[in-house]
Amino acid sequence: MQGEKDSEYLQGSQGTKFSVGAFLYGAHNISLGAKTVIESDTILRGDMAKIKIGRHCVIKPHAVLRPSFKKSKSGSSFFPMTIGNNTSIGRGSVVEALKVGSCVDIGANCIIGKRAILSDCCKIDDGTVIPPDTVVPPFARMRGIxxxxxxxxxxxFEGMMHQATFEYIFEVSKRSD
Known part of the structure; x- marks a missing residue:
């Protein structure tokens, strides 16, 4: 288990747990689905645009979720970020995607570029860099820079992600009760 053994969690509605060491900026713009876990030292930038995270998701320590933007002559536009159900975002990963589908596994220390779209049921291996505006198809396994x-x-793979997120959330629940 990648979480911190001595982390304390606050419990939100519907069994959502987030570490007291997580940083949620613009919390009024962050929507967390049932039984989602936000680990310590994670940064969610809801102050930039809305972030919607589905049910049974795991955001591991030191991950950063930052809505993407696009510069134009008239200024910058920020876009909402949506993350589907049963998705895991690895330790130290930075995600600036428009959309991360359901049953997606983003490994540790990945960079998901601005406005990227990760379809349902895909896997991003540790240390992978997904360039801006990339569309990752379903059932694709990505790696490299x-x-x-x-x-x-x-x-x-869909069932595997359901099982993996369930087990992680169960372990966090045992630690924090």
Missing amino acids: PGHIYDELPET
Whole structure:
């Protein structure tokens, strides 16, 4: 388990848990689904634009979720970020995507570029950099700098992500009760 053994969690509605060491800026713009876990030293930048995180998601320590923006002659526009259900974002990863689908596994120390779209059921290996405006297809496994498809995931990947997020959330619940 990657979480901190002595972390304290605050419990929100519907069983959502977030570490007292997490940084939620613009909390009124951050929507967390049921039984989602936000670990310590995680930064969620709801002060830039809305962030909506689905059910049974895991945001591991030191991850940063920052809504993407686009500069134009008239200024900068920030775009809301949406993350689907049963998704895991690894330790130290920086996510600036428009959309991260359901059952997505983002490894540790990844960079997901501005306005990227990660379809349902994809995996981003540790240390991968997904360039801005990239669309990652379903059941693709990505790695490298820049990230490229190197494998196809099995049809059972959705179930594997349900199980992985459930087990992580269960372990956090045991630690924090």
